[in-house]
Amino acid sequence: MDAQLKILGPEFSTFVRSVMIACEEKGLSYRYGMKANDQQVKLGDETHLKYHPYGKIPVLILEDGRSICETAAIIRFIDNEYPGYELFPTDLFAHAQVDQWANLIGIYIDQAFVRKFLLEFLFPKGEDGSVRMDKVEAAIPEVNRAIATLAKQLDGQDYMCGDQFSAADIMLAPMLDYLARHPKGAELLAEEVKLLAYLERVRQRPSCQKVLI
Numbered sequence: 001m002d003a004q005l006k007i008l009g010p011e012f013s014t015f016v017r018s019v020m021i022a023c024e025e026k027g028l029s030y031r032y033g034m035k036a037n038d039q040q041v042k043l044g045d046e047t048h049l050k051y052h053p054y055g056k057i058p059v060l061i062l063e064d065g066r067s068i069c070e071t072a073a074i075i076r077f078i079d080n081e082y083p084g085y086e087l088f089p090t091d092l093f094a095h096a097q098v099d100q101w102a103n104l105i106g107i108y109i110d111q112a113f114v115r116k117f118l119l120e121f122l123f124p125k126g127e128d129g130s131v132r133m134d135k136v137e138a139a140i141p142e143v144n145r146a147i148a149t150l151a152k153q154l155d156g157q158d159y160m161c162g163d164q165f166s167a168a169d170i171m172l173a174p175m176l177d178y179l180a181r182h183p184k185g186a187e188l189l190a191e192e193v194k195l196l197a198y199l200e201r202v203r204q205r206p207s208c209q210k211v212l213i
Contacts, residue, residue, distance in 0.1 A: 007032040008041060008048075008067075009057030014114055015071040015106075016058045017174035017211050022075045022167070024207035026084040036061060072102045075167045087167040098161045101153070101168035105160075105175070112139070112146035113175045118182060136184070143179075143188055150176075151195045158201060165205065173202045177212045 005023060009016035011032055023030045034041045036059075041047050044055035051059040052069040060074045061067045068074050076099075079087040088095050116139040124131045150172070153160060160168040176199050179185035189196060202208055 004028055004063060005030040006036070006061040008034065008036055008051060008059040008061060010034060013057055014110070014174035014178060018071050018170050019058050019060060019074050019078075020211045021170045021173060021207045022078045022087060024210055025087060025165075025170070025205075026078060026082045028078070028082060032058075037065075071171065072099070072106055072167070075102070075170060079167065087170065089161075089164070089166070094161070098166045098168050101160050102171045105168060105171040109146050109150070109172065109175060112142040113179050113185075117143050118178055118185065121182060121184070140188065143185075147188060147192055147195065151192050154194055154198050158198070165202070169202060173199075173208055173212065177203070177208075 005028055007016055007019050007023075007030055009019075009032060011017070011020075016032055020030065020032065034043075036047060036051065039047060041051075043057070048055050051061070051067050056069065058071060058074065059067050059069045060077070068077050075087060088098050117136065120136050120139070121131055126132050150160075157163060159165050160172060176195075180189055180196070180199055203212060
């Protein structure tokens with residue numbers, strides 16, 4: 001089947017992976033990468049800024065050329081536009097709870113796990129190309145706070161917003177997966193048995209098995 005949707009962004013991005021998982025949950029065909037209309041796009045260049053005013057990823061490009069940016073908005077669109085597994089509940093309050101956590105994860109958990117911690121290891125910025133361990137150590141309290149916040153939310157339930165896998169879990173899965181795979185992140189997660197059990201449940205979903213590799 002020809003690709004139905006285009007995800008502008010590299011596969012390693014946590015947010016790109018979230019959109020990929022959403023597509024997998026809906027059974028949608030998609031492709032990803034830094035090309036739009038067969039044109040190579042560089043982060044922040046003029047073409048990119050046409051799709052996202054702040055030069056961020058991902059961007060969802062539809063077959064007719066229309067586009068949507070910002071991960072949570074993309075997932076909401078996919079859920080509303082396409083049939084299949086529902087990523088948001090129909091009950092308005094439950095829907096708002098999923099929306100709430102999707103946004104909390106996209107802002108605060110992302111900052112703690114990814115921007116301030118994991119990226120220090122993935123893209124070292126020390127003068128000699130080394131990891132800035134002072135930055136890593138400074139980030140650990142916020143990582144621990146984020147871990148505790150997630151563990152508290154998961155207490156007594158299988159997923160972030162209850163017993164059903166939702167858009168909130170889709171936002172979290174790639175971030176938590178990366179954190180657990182990193183030795184230092186795994187060390188910080190070691191005592192959070194319930195959070196680790198949650199991650200394994202998420203990893204067992206067919207959609208996540210295809211994306212979280």
